[in-house]
Amino acid sequence: MDYGDGTAEGAPVNGTSVWLSHAYVQDGTYTVTVAVTDDAGAVGPNSGSVVVNNVTPTVDAGPDATVFESGTFESAGSFTDPGTADSWSATVN
Amino acid sequence: MNFNLSHTYTGHQCSPFAVTVTVTDGGGGEGSSTAQVTVNYEYELSVHKANVRLDRRRRHRSNRDHFDVESRVPLSVLDCFNPETDAVTVSFQGLEWVIDAEFFVRKDDEWEFKGPRREAGARKFDLRDDGRFKIQARYRNIDLDRADFPGVVGFSVSIGPASGDTEIQLDQHGRLRKERPKRFRCPWGR
Numbered sequence: 001m002d003y004g005d006g007t008a009e010g011a012p013v014n015g016t017s018v019w020l021s022h023a024y025v026q027d028g029t030y031t032v033t034v035a036v037t038d039d040a041g042a043v044g045p046n047s048g049s050v051v052v053n054n055v056t057p058t059v060d061a062g063p064d065a066t067v068f069e070s071g072t073f074e075s076a077g078s079f080t081d082p083g084t085a086d087s088w089s090a091t092v093n
Numbered sequence: 094m095n096f097n098l099s100h101t102y103t104g105h106q107c108s109p110f111a112v113t114v115t116v117t118d119g120g121g122g123e124g125s126s127t128a129q130v131t132v133n134y135e136y137e138l139s140v141h142k143a144n145v146r147l148d149r150r151r152r153h154r155s156n157r158d159h160f161d162v163e164s165r166v167p168l169s170v171l172d173c174f175n176p177e178t179d180a181v182t183v184s185f186q187g188l189e190w191v192i193d194a195e196f197f198v199r200k201d202d203e204w205e206f207k208g209p210r211r212e213a214g215a216r217k218f219d220l221r222d223d224g225r226f227k228i229q230a231r232y233r234n235i236d237l238d239r240a241d242f243p244g245v246v247g248f249s250v251s252i253g254p255a256s257g258d259t260e261i262q263l264d265q266h267g268r269l270r271k272e273r274p275k276r277f278r279c280p281w282g283r
Contacts, residue, residue, distance in 0.1 A: 027120045054120035061114040061126035067102060069134035075098045079116045079124060086118040092098060093113045 004030030004050070025085040027054035057081040057088065098128075107173035108132040108254055131254055138250060138257030140164045145246070145267035147239055158235040160185055162248065162261070165224045170255040174220075176204055179253030183215065183228060186246040187236050190215045226250070242267050 001011045003022045011034075012019050018034060033047040062075035081088065098112065108131045115125040142163040162185075176197040183190045192215070197204040206218040217229040228250075237246065242265045249258030264270040 054118065054122045056122035057116040057118055057124035059114055059116050059124045059126040061112060061128040062098065064109075064129040064131075066131045066133060069105065069132055070101065070103050071132075072099060072101045073112070073130050075112075075128060076095060077098060077114055077126070077128075078095045079114075080094070081116075081118055081122075081124075083118055083120065086120065088094070088116050088118050090096065090114060090116045093115070 002031075002033040002035075004032055024050070024052040026083055027052045055082050102130070102132045105134060105169060106132075133254045133256065136167050136170050136255050136257045138164060138166070138248075138259045140248065140259060140261050140269060143248075143261045143263065143269040145235070145237065145242075145263060147235065147237060147267065158232045158237075160228075160230050160232070160235070162228045164226060164250075166220075166226060166250070166252060166255070166257065168224050170252050170257075171220070171222065171224060173255060174204075174253045180251075181206075181218065181220075181253075182249075182251040182256075183218070183230070184247070184249045185230070185235075186248075188232055190230065192218060220252075243270060 001020065002008045003024075005024060005026070007022060013036075018036065020032065020034070024030065030050045030052065031047050032050050033045060035043050035045040037043050057079045058081070059079040060077050062077040065073055065075060067073045079088075079090075096114070098114070100112075102108075102110070109129040110132070111127050112130055113125055113127045115123055117123050140162055142161075144159075144161045146159040148157040176194065176199075178194050180194050181192040181197075192206050197206050197220070199205075202223075203219050203221040205220075206215070208215045208217065210216065214232065215228065215230040218226065220226045237244075242263055245260045245262055247258065248261050249256060251257075262270040
């Protein structure tokens, strides 16, 4: 199995079915290539495309706060994004 | 992934402020979240007129201690006051009374609150557009006694994010003690 993102690994075969499972860490279009080899060593390759859509980051700006004038607002926030190979930029307004 | 926010609010602007954090990933996907920051500030409160009446004879089943105060808040306080969302808190000699948002009614050139007549607590709060306000309240057991007069009582008014507090100097009658200029005496006895 070649998932097109640099990952190549074996896949379980059940009768004449092949189970494919792979998590993509980056959006894009990937060519998945399946190569089935019989006992005689004959290889029957086939391929298809997988379109991985981008998932937007989920952001938590932290709790609401109250400060006094000329005081400093300080807070800790976080965000999550399933695209772990992504790069991110952040703006605060 | 974690991040820290830090910002100092200087100068006087009406809060709350919406702090929006937007994160953009490499694919152009954007996620954002907003936190509200309320900036409290203090204003100078000076009382023009005050009167405290104590009912210590308890002729009534619930004694009727009154206090009436007239004063003025800076216009900047009114600029930031939103009666639909902001509460007003008055405290006097350890008693605190909160008018929740939406209890003020607009009448001519003022915001007006009228409390229940038969219950202890604030009876009336008029807040005029020019900043002048008038409070009439009746409480049970103000933490004062006639023997405390003349004396000083703490008084504060918070209007939305603005809070002002002062001390009221009361004379022996429970009225605001005013420093009167000494009367000029003619050296020739006239």
